[in-house]
Amino acid sequence: MTSAESEIALKNANKQLVAECYERYFRDGDVDAVAQLIHEDFVQHSPDAPSGRDAYVDHLKHAAFLGGSSAVKRIIADGDYVAVHHNMTLPGDTGAGLAVVDLWRVADGKLVEHWDVEQPVPEPSRVPNGMF
Amino acid sequence: MTSAESEIALKNANKQLVAECYERYFRDGDVDAVAQLIHEDFVQHSPDAPSGRDAYVDHLKHAAFLGGSSAVKRIIADGDYVAVHHNMTLPGDTGAGLAVVDLWRVADGKLVEHWDVEQPVPEPSRVPNGMF
Numbered sequence: 001m002t003s004a005e006s007e008i009a010l011k012n013a014n015k016q017l018v019a020e021c022y023e024r025y026f027r028d029g030d031v032d033a034v035a036q037l038i039h040e041d042f043v044q045h046s047p048d049a050p051s052g053r054d055a056y057v058d059h060l061k062h063a064a065f066l067g068g069s070s071a072v073k074r075i076i077a078d079g080d081y082v083a084v085h086h087n088m089t090l091p092g093d094t095g096a097g098l099a100v101v102d103l104w105r106v107a108d109g110k111l112v113e114h115w116d117v118e119q120p121v122p123e124p125s126r127v128p129n130g131m132f
Numbered sequence: 133m134t135s136a137e138s139e140i141a142l143k144n145a146n147k148q149l150v151a152e153c154y155e156r157y158f159r160d161g162d163v164d165a166v167a168q169l170i171h172e173d174f175v176q177h178s179p180d181a182p183s184g185r186d187a188y189v190d191h192l193k194h195a196a197f198l199g200g201s202s203a204v205k206r207i208i209a210d211g212d213y214v215a216v217h218h219n220m221t222l223p224g225d226t227g228a229g230l231a232v233v234d235l236w237r238v239a240d241g242k243l244v245e246h247w248d249v250e251q252p253v254p255e256p257s258r259v260p261n262g263m264f
Contacts, residue, residue, distance in 0.1 A: 004136035011210065047258040076215050076235070078143065078208040083215040085235055085247065101233035101249045103208070103217060115217065115264065117231045117249045126179040132247065 007079070014106045015077040018084060021111065026070040031061050039112035046116045067091040070100075073132045080105050087121065087132060096121035099131045139211070146238045147209040150216060153243065158202040163193050171244035178248045199223040202232075205264040212237050219253065219264060228253035231263045 001009065017037060024033040035057040044051040049059050060066065068090045076083040082104045089097035098118045105113035121131050133141065149169060156165040167189040176183040181191050192198065200222045208215040214236045221229035230250045237245035253263050 002134065002136060004134060004140050007140060008136050043261060045259060045261050045263055047254045047263070051261065074213065074235070076208050076210040076213045078210050081206065081208045083208050083217075083233065083235075085249075099249045101215065101217075101235070103206070103215075103233070117217075117233045117251050119249050119251055122179045127177060129175055129177050129183065131177055131179070 011077040011079070013109070014080070014082050015075050017106060017109065018077075018082045018104055018111070019072065019075060022070055022072055022084065022086070025060065025066075026068065029067060031057060031066070034060065037110055039107055039110040041107075041112060043113040046114055049114075065090055068093070069097075071132075080107065082106060085132070088118070096131075143209040143211070145241070146212070146214050146236075147207050149238060149241065150209075150214045150236055150243070151204065151207060154202055154204055154216065154218070157192065157198075158200065161199060163189060163198070166192065169242055171239055171242040173239075173244060175245040178246055181246075197222055200225070201229075203264075212239065214238065217264070220250070 021034050021037050024030045035053070038053045038056060040053050042051060042053045042056050044056060050056055065088055068088060071087045073085045073087065084102045086100050087097050088100050099121050100116060100118040103115040104111050153166050153169050156162045167185070170185045170188060172185050174183060174185045174188050176188060182188055197220060200220060203219045205217045205219065216234045216236070218232050219229050220232050231253050232248060232250040235247040236243050
């Protein structure tokens with residue numbers, strides 16, 4: 001494999017890993033499966049959420065968004081980094097939910113670092129083409 | 133060039149294009165230079181901002197963030213898409229500013245579509261490792 005082919009293979013593997021995490025968590029509610037995909041040395045940059053695999057898994061088991069939905073709109077991957085643009089809706093929320101971009105760094109085939117930005121999806125009149 | 137090499141060359145060119153836009157806009161305040169890098173058929177998904185190159189350029193000339201600063205933390209590019217994670221501070225804001233992810237789609241070597249998510253950077257005690 002050439003270095004260019006290796007780079008693309010890595011990117012695609014990382015994309016697949018991250019997509020699987022969202023499916024396991026939001027579609028299946030299977031936090032134990034997600035736990036297998038989180039690196040022991042996990043570093044957190046999201047407000048009010050912990051670093052460390054075990055603490056983060058515990059957080060995920062009690063998070064406000066567990067049991068909610070996530071519609072993944074696009075995944076952008078480059079080197080060790082993966083960006084996920086998705087529309088997250090909390091359980092019981094009948095509104096338009098949140099626009100979220102999660103950024104993940106992958107190491108050793110697992111999620112090792114996380115950043116995010118989120119905002120409520122505004123009323124449609126403010127975004128004629130939609131937030132996504 | 134192999135297809136893998138072409139894909140990586142495209143990604144790097146798109147990354148460079150987007151980085152240049154942020155430098156021209158935030159560092160140089162040169163909206164006319166940015167205008168040259170926006171596609172005529174520009175489509176907007178950011179709240180309260182217009183589609184169309186000319187309307188968007190006019191918006192950029194009067195935007196609240198013109199004259200502010202943007203510290204780009206990372207750029208992630210994949211195919212036609214580029215994600216920019218940055219810390220934007222409005223003119224006169226002495227606080228921690230906003231955490232922003234802008235997503236851009238590139239066509240014909242220009243920015244043709246834009247989505248974003250932003251939130252205020254919370255107080256440090258809520259993010260021990262920082263938002264970035």
